[in-house]
Amino acid sequence: MRDIIATTSPGVDPLLTSVRRAYALGPFAEAVVSSKKPTIDDVARHCGVARTTVSRVLNGGPNVRDEVRQRVWASVKALDYRVNPQARSLAGGQSRMLALIVASDLDAQPNSFYASALELGALRECLGLGYQLLTRHVAQDRPNRREQVLELIRSQRCQGVMLTPPFADDVELIESIQALDCHAACISPGGAGRDAADGVGIDDAAAGADIARRMIDLGHRRFAFMAGIPGHLAAERRHEGLRGALAAAGLDPDEVAVVRGDFTFRSGAALTPQLLEAPTPPTALICANDDMAAGALSVAHGRGIDVPGRLSITGFDDTPVSEVIWPPLTTVHQPLREMAGEAVRALSGRIGGDRSPPRFVTLSHAVVERASAGAPPGARLRARA
Structure with a gap:
């Protein structure tokens, strides 16, 4: 288990560090090397409002017009303003600590890109709002997970x-968190978690249908779907979207091989x-995330199977691995960083x-089309005929 509070701790593994660097673009990267430290008064002057209004926006307080709130956030980003979490905590008597819970199987390598x-x-x-962040990996199948x-x-x-899936749909856990006078926000809930707490995500069913329709348009009629862990309802909705797209195209969803x-x-x-090795192998393998798609691609290479000439493989998430493997993965982009940021704001x-x-x-x-x-x-023979 690894906890990360506000900044990267020394001694983290090289893979995680390289992924963080791949994602750490734009204002965040500039802030690392910048020595300028704007104050809340600088933000107030920049957007033309009172200091108390800026403070109210930064704390998510009520009674601020949307137009003013947007101006304040634009100034915060333009100035790269960051709250001092220690000073705010001492002033308000609050911990200013948020936690990100990521599900993982501790006996296998984690889905580190996601x-x-x-x-x-x-x-x-968190840096902009003055919170500290603690990340904890919890095995989703352990009896004491809650x-x-x-x-x-x-x-x-x-x-x-x-909370990430499947914790994002664990209503008992969400209610227990709230009973501790702690707030919960769910990332990609696919079921009851949507009603139990604030949530953020994409339309996973629509995304699954979109990638399936793209494969149908290319001429595929034999499909396989590689699902994720039980209880990950967002990924299950991707499968539902796939089935719906196949039915709409006149294909039998029950003929899809599912693992x-x-x-x-x-x-x-x-x-x-x-x-x-099935008697009628698929020509299109749709995977519930990029890491599993990369594993499938490695097997295809090892067996000398042409991708995409003989087998098309798609992923989901649009993580860095989807661009660096060969051929690069066709995948579905979901804005993971923006989703987490929205959860923090909630x-x-x-x-x-x-x-x-x-x-x-x-x-x-969005479907991101690449070479896989x-x-x-x-279909190519029919097109030439």
Whole structure:
């Protein structure tokens, strides 16, 4: 288990460090080398409002017009303003600590690209709002998983917690967190978690349908789907979207071969052979994330299977691995950093006194077409005929 508070700790593994660097672009990267430290008064002058108004916006307080709130945030970003979390904590008697809970199988390698993207998105927002961030990996299948999260909240005096799937749909856990006078925000909830706390995500069913339609348009008729861990309802909705797109195209969704992995490269590599050795193997393999797709691609290479000439492989998330493998993965982009940032803002608002009903924010997704997907051989023959 690794905890990260506000900045990268020394001694972290090289892979995680390289991923953080890949994501740490723009204002965040500039802030690392900048010695200028603007104050809250600088922000107030820049956007032309009172100092108290800036403070209210930074704390997610009420009674601020949307136009003014947007001006303040624009000035915060333009000046790269950061709150001093220690000073704010001493002044307000609050811990200013938020936690990001990431599900993982501690006996397998983690889905580090996904977790790092969320961590960096949350960290960038925390720096601007004056919060500290603690990231904790919790095994989703352990009997004491809920108690691990609750003990973290108690020991670190967390004011807010961001939950990723499948914790994002664990209503009992969410209610237990709220009973500790701690706020919860759910990233990519796919079920009851949407009603239990504030949430953010994409339309996973629509995204699954979009990638399936693209494969159908290329001429594919034999599909396989590599699902994720049980209880990850957002990934299950991607499968539902796939099935819906196939049915709309006059294809039988029940003919799709489905295998279940755990979102890791290793599981993608372990499951692919049984799909390739089926009597009628698929021409299109749609994976619930990029890491499993990369594992499938490695098996195809090892067996001399042309991708995409004989087998098209797609992923989901648009993480850095999707661009660096060969051929680069066709995938679905979901804005992971923006999702985490939105979750931090939701928590900040609740901490600041917002008592409105839970809200779910839907962010946009997009199919990113790269070289791992193409028309199957039969479709190319029909096109030439």
